[in-house]
Amino acid sequence: MAVEFIDEESEMKWQRLLAVVAIVSALLAFSQSTVAAAVPTAPSGLTATATDSAVVLSWTASTNSPSDYIVEYSLFEFLAGYPVITFTKPTSINTSVTVTGLANGTLYTFRVKGTNGDGTSSASDTATATPLADNTPNDLATYK
DSSP states (O other): OOOOOSSHHHHHHHHHHHHHHHHHHHHHHHHHHSOOOOOOOOOEEEEEEEETTEEEEEEEOOSSOOSEEEEEEESSTTOTTSOOEEEOOOOOOOSEEEEESOOTTOOEEEEEEEEETTEEOOOOOOEEEOOOOSOOTTSOOOOO
């Protein structure tokens, strides 16, 4: 079907309208194919395994593309008003880490959060562990 125009001005308006429709269609197609980023979900399944002066943590990954995990621990089970310590580690999407520099015989409570450019997840459920020395009462004392 051919379209005939009465004058040049009408034809130019028609061409501009077609160009606008093409641009809007392209933008709609692009926006529908682009997935909106989102804050990661809370990590799950956190476990804590005590070793000598350290605790090994493992968890199930967050969804929504975390770019790092924040590892926090507390001596007071994250009660309000008590300090929360963030374990400094390299940026990583690994789902395990060894928290070092802990005092043997002290109970620690841990939690993990996923983070990306859109924000930080809520905290995982907590896990607890008490680091213990690798020696037994029959071991000879060593001095440094």
